[in-house]
Amino acid sequence: MANFFDIRARAAAAATNGASSSKVPSKDNGQLQPRPKSLKDVTAQDHTINVLQRTLQSSNLPHMLFYGPPGTGKTSTILALAKELYGPELIKSRVLELNASDERGISIVRQKVKDFARIQLSHPPSAAYRERFPCPPYKIIVLDEADSMTQDAQSALRRTMETYSKITRFCLVCNYVTRIIDPLASRCSKFRFKSLDQVNAKRRLEEIANNEGVNMGDGAVEALMKCSDGDLRKAITFLQSAARLVGVIGDASEHTKQDADDDGGDAMDLDNSGTPLVTARIIEEIAGVVPDETIEKLIQAMQPPAKGMAYQAVAKVVTDMVADGWSATQVVLQLYGRILFNDAIPDKQKNKIVMVFSEIDKRLVDGSDEHLAILDLALRVSGILAGT
Amino acid sequence: MALLVDKHRPRSLQQLSYHHDLSARLRSLAQNGDFPHLLVYGPSGAGKKTRIVATLKELYGPGVEKIKIDSRVFQTTANRKLEFNIVASVYHLEITPSDVGNYDRVVVQDLLKEVAQTQQVDISARQKFKVVVINEADHLSRDAQAALRRTMEKYSPNLRLILLANSTSNIIAPIKSRTLLVRVAAPTEEEICNVLRVVGASERWSEAPGLNRRIAKECGRNLRRALLMFEAVYAQNERVTDKTPIPPPDWEALIAQIADEIIAEHTPQRILQVRAKLYDLLTHCIPPTTILKTLTFKLIPKIDDALKADVIMWSAFYEHRIRLGSVSDPVNEIEGFLTALTRIFPPQKVIFHLEAFVAKFMRILESYLMGIDF
Missing domain, CATH: 3.40.50.300 (P-loop containing nucleotide triphosphate hydrolases)
Structure with missing residues (x-):
């Protein structure tokens, strides 16, 4: 480190070192597609967006409660709304966002939330700024993942919400509306975010794949949607991981690929057809889906002539499956799908089988040993199939 | 070393x-x-x-x-x-x-x-x-x-x-x-054999392919375990051949012994004897799940095919109980203090579940042998 004090040399060294990472700045934050910037960009929640857009004009906003399955755009919506309301300058002072990574016990609700809620609005924006953004005369507190707040903390919010409702609006975001205590829920207008329908999700995914220059193989988009069932964020992450894997595998074989990839990002040309395909299999592998052959093997093993004979075959398949590291929950899920949609099994047996499945699922959630649980499941189902 | x-x-x-x-x-x-x-x-x-x-x-x-x-x-x-x-x-x-x-x-x-x-x-x-x-x-x-x-x-x-x-x-x-x-899937038996061969060669140990294959089979596709077994065999024996026995860990030997005892006699007295051994295992910090699992898989080969499904069912049942029984309430302050103790002394409740499994097993086997369902 002879040139430690030579700042220019160090900067140059840093520039050469950091060159590889600075090349891909847009992907650096770990999210292939950034969150939507405005309400218009939020996919497939037309009803909610309509209502919210109207509030943009009327400059009045109720307390809000957003709920729905993960990856449907709840957090994106409120962030986009905040951005449209306040613009980049005011958003820092007018919006407080708290999520499960922040301490949110009762003491925080009493201090931080309350303190923020009762701050009077100051620094009115200039007229020119107000022309571009509505800047309504209230602040917004976003409580993300509100269903992980304790009951006590939630009840501490009740009074705060009422007292300062003139200058502060709350927005609670959660997956399970049942975990929000009634007094809070009744103070908010509720917005249900439905999971994305197939058409919208597909369009969005194709759009993203196009923008990023990812070459999707046959059935890859369908596989994506099957693996993510309506969770768009999950689908995008899978797509991103798959693109990385495919891209980098190609990268290892030829080093000049990196540059070609960067150019390919902004224009999908014919010469881009050389990029490796993202296939359905790669996506399933990333999503941790057990291959059909493995499940098929298990099902085969479960159907021998007499009861009891099944043990050897089943035990072998199950041992292999556990050693291969397939997740038990995933196995249970896929096995369930296969057995339930098998019309050859009479309904009476299906009833019993579903009971077994529900019990095993509960055990897995409680953290039971996976090997024993799957073995038990397979043997019992096989017993039921044999007709005892 | x-x-x-x-x-x-x-x-x-x-x-x-x-x-x-x-x-x-x-x-x-x-x-x-x-x-x-x-x-x-x-x-x-x-x-x-x-x-x-x-x-x-x-x-x-x-x-x-x-x-x-x-x-x-x-x-x-x-x-x-x-x-x-x-x-x-x-x-x-x-x-x-x-x-x-x-x-x-x-x-x-x-x-x-x-x-x-x-x-x-x-x-x-x-x-x-x-x-x-x-x-x-x-x-x-x-x-x-x-x-x-x-x-x-x-x-x-x-x-x-x-x-x-x-x-x-x-x-x-x-x-x-x-x-x-x-x-990351577990290595296959063949891959384990390869690793053992390479390691053995670099340690200049005499090679015994049959032994390697046996270790690969015994270890349950767990490479760490395979290497430990491999080392144990070579540490305990001067000359290693294909026939050299692989010494099982103490606890496994004890569990095998318990399994034999359970099969041999199904009486309350026997449960008492088994209990002492189970306590012994627990106080030596063998996790209850491991005990139950090993015991189950030791029992399985010794019993009739028709019973295997039942035994697995009860084993899974009691394993679940163990899991539920030893999880403490997150809020509980006292439990927090006890956690340190629990690491040394596993919760006593566990023994009930292990014993219940033993008793259940005896009952199943007895009723099967007598041909009566009771």
Whole structure:
């Protein structure tokens, strides 16, 4: 480190070192597609967006409660709304966002939330700024993942919400509306975010794949949607991981690929057809889906002539499956799908089988040993199939 | 002298002896400069940790091998002080949050935020981000996992997480959807044989292919276990041939003995004898789940086919009970104090479940032999 004090040399060294990472700045934050910037960009929640857009004009906003399955755009919506309301300058002072990574016990609700809620609005924006953004005369507190707040903390919010409702609006975001205590829920207008329908999700995914220059193989988009069932964020992450894997595998074989990839990002040309395909299999592998052959093997093993004979075959398949590291929950899920949609099994047996499945699922959630649980499941189902 | 397991642990991705495509993938991810969060899962002894250490080396160079152990003190909301050990190099941190039981959330929140909010000072470092390796991620409480969610998104310029888990069942969906899942399957018997041969050759031990194959079969596709067994065999015998017996661990021998006793006689007196042995195992810190599982698989070959399904069913049933019985209420302050004790003395309730299984097994077997259903 002879040139430690030579700042220019160090900067140059840093520039050469950091060159590889600075090349891909847009992907650096770990999210292939950034969150939507405005309400218009939020996919497939037309009803909610309509209502919210109207509030943009009327400059009045109720307390809000957003709920729905993960990856449907709840957090994106409120962030986009905040951005449209306040613009980049005011958003820092007018919006407080708290999520499960922040301490949110009762003491925080009493201090931080309350303190923020009762701050009077100051620094009115200039007229020119107000022309571009509505800047309504209230602040917004976003409580993300509100269903992980304790009951006590939630009840501490009740009074705060009422007292300062003139200058502060709350927005609670959660997956399970049942975990929000009634007094809070009744103070908010509720917005249900439905999971994305197939058409919208597909369009969005194709759009993203196009923008990023990812070459999707046959059935890859369908596989994506099957693996993510309506969770768009999950689908995008899978797509991103798959693109990385495919891209980098190609990268290892030829080093000049990196540059070609960067150019390919902004224009999908014919010469881009050389990029490796993202296939359905790669996506399933990333999503941790057990291959059909493995499940098929298990099902085969479960159907021998007499009861009891099944043990050897089943035990072998199950041992292999556990050693291969397939997740038990995933196995249970896929096995369930296969057995339930098998019309050859009479309904009476299906009833019993579903009971077994529900019990095993509960055990897995409680953290039971996976090997024993799957073995038990397979043997019992096989017993039921044999007709005892 | 170091154990074989440590001595011959591969240090770089090139040296890994199986799952070559996975190694290639990890290498190109590391070289790409765009490293995602990873969730590495697979059974124990499959080489998850080895792979991660090798990947880190690929990312940062040999500097990651200089590690030190820090002890940090965290304060919980109830003002209780927690001591927590961190293994750290200049570039990465390694933590096992499940060490502190129910307070893992505090550690995850405080520590990760602190790491995430500091930038890499050394401009000549290869990567701008730090890596935090979280061991036993499947033992993280729900709260701790929820706390990870936003941290992963918000601070991703400065921080990458690598989660290590045995299974993805206990990991909440939001985490799974934010990470790249990497499955590390256990090595096949053949691959284990190869490893044993290479290790044996580099130690200049006489080779016994038959023995290698037997070890590969015995170890349940767990490479760590295979190497330990391999070393034990060579340490205990002067001359090693294909026929040399593999000494089972003490606890396994004891469980085999219990299984024999259960099969031989089904009386309350026998349960009493078995109880003493079970206590013995428990006080030697053998996890109850392991006891139950081993016992089950020792019993299975000794009984009639028609009974096997039933035995497995009850085994799974009691395993679930054990799991439920020993989990404490998260709120309970006293339990927190007891956690330290529990590590030494497993909760006494466990014995009931193990015994219940033994009794149940005897009953099933007896009723089957008598031909009466009662």
